Amino acid sequence: MSIETDIKQKKFRSPFQKLALNLVYTTKWLEYKQLESFKEYDITPQQYNVLRILRGQQGNPIKVSDITERMLDKSSNTSRLVDKLLAKNLAKRTSCESDRRAVDVVITEEGLALLKVLDPFIEDWENRFNIISEEEAEQISALLDKLRENENQA
Amino acid sequence: MSIETDIKQKKFRSPFQKLALNLVYTTKWLEYKQLESFKEYDITPQQYNVLRILRGQQGNPIKVSDITERMLDKSSNTSRLVDKLLAKNLAKRTSCESDRRAVDVVITEEGLALLKVLDPFIEDWENRFNIISEEEAEQISALLDKLRENENQA
DNA sequence: TGCCAATAGATGTTTCTACATTAAATGTAT
DNA sequence: ATACATTTAATGTAGAAACATCTATTGGCA
Numbered sequence A, B: 001m002s003i004e005t006d007i008k009q010k011k012f013r014s015p016f017q018k019l020a021l022n023l024v025y026t027t028k029w030l031e032y033k034q035l036e037s038f039k040e041y042d043i044t045p046q047q048y049n050v051l052r053i054l055r056g057q058q059g060n061p062i063k064v065s066d067i068t069e070r071m072l073d074k075s076s077n078t079s080r081l082v083d084k085l086l087a088k089n090l091a092k093r094t095s096c097e098s099d100r101r102a103v104d105v106v107i108t109e110e111g112l113a114l115l116k117v118l119d120p121f122i123e124d125w126e127n128r129f130n131i132i133s134e135e136e137a138e139q140i141s142a143l144l145d146k147l148r149e150n151e152n153q154a
Numbered sequence C: 001t002g003c004c005a006a007t008a009g010a011t012g013t014t015t016c017t018a019c020a021t022t023a024a025a026t027g028t029a030t
Numbered sequence D: 001a002t003a004c005a006t007t008t009a010a011t012g013t014a015g016a017a018a019c020a021t022c023t024a025t026t027g028g029c030a
Helices: A015-039 A045-056 A064-070 A078-087 A109-131 A134-147 B015-039 B045-056 B064-070 B078-087 B109-131 B134-147
Strands: A091-095 A103-107 B091-095 B103-107
Touching: A015 A045, A015 A109, A015 B015, A015 B109, A015 B134, A045 A064, A045 A078, A045 A091, A045 A103, A045 A109, A064 A078, A064 A103, A078 A091, A103 A109, A109 B015, A109 B134, A134 B015, A134 B109, A134 B134, B015 B045, B015 B109, B045 B064, B045 B078, B045 B091, B045 B103, B045 B109, B064 B078, B064 B103, B078 B091, B103 B109
Parallel strands: none
Antiparallel strands: A091 A103, B091 B103
16 A cells, blocks of 8 residues: 555655655554564564574674664663563573673573574565565665765754 | 664675665664654654644544544554643644544644744755655655555465 | 444553663773 | 773663553444
């Protein structure tokens, strides 16, 4: 369905306004789908994001602040997210020797196992994107990067 | 900055995964910018969304359920959002005569005045999108619409 | 008409987010 | 070496979101 139909708005101030609304709308839609898939595994998209970052470390510990750097939502409270993962035995926390302020986090076997269960779900809804071509996907990505370019301007 | 740098991830499973992450990341960035602009006017992006819908009615009342239909985030609790607007005298609520379950909502002069103050901010950050062409903006919008197409599949 | 499902919106509750503050450890400049 | 700013993570708190439930009203139909 077109964004016009979805939010029942016929006219937009500009193609840029339309794009901004469409970006927000499409992302909400995407997050909602994701939330739905994850619900039965009792994990939130944010927690999943952290888990995937941990897996990406391939066994190496990573500091809480470095997790934050890699997150999609950098304003989220990583410390408490890690708490949640600990409570479910999906991650381990050990104090960092080289810097005793820092805390090292590692994914557990249980965490890896959960990701393995979730992977097909994720791939499924990523594959839905096949409705557009790989080139188009790359192109949108590049344009999105461009939109964020003048971040520190004005 | 490229999404690779922003989330410190060099490789993606596919251009589709990269796009999915970029969509979420870019929208978070956008919402954060918006939140920042609105903060000094003590209004949230959601409340702003409702206010704009009310203004779009050009003086005609609109039911709470119809507001929800037009919102970007349809899962939000419109009833309480309207409460917030009432508390700030930005909207009025009257019971609907034809259906006593329903509630009619109208924007106040104060609400219109606030929107008028906010408009330039919004236009400013929409105009940043000028970094891409109008055609490109339209094209991304169209592709986003396409991505949401198979909503009810699988 | 009377019954029951459906709808509209309000409200209760738990969890999460945003933001500020705190506490400990480290870096740095004198 | 000491003082002070900075960094790192945890925590406190107010407000918001997510989700279920409740109440009132309406619509449909036997």
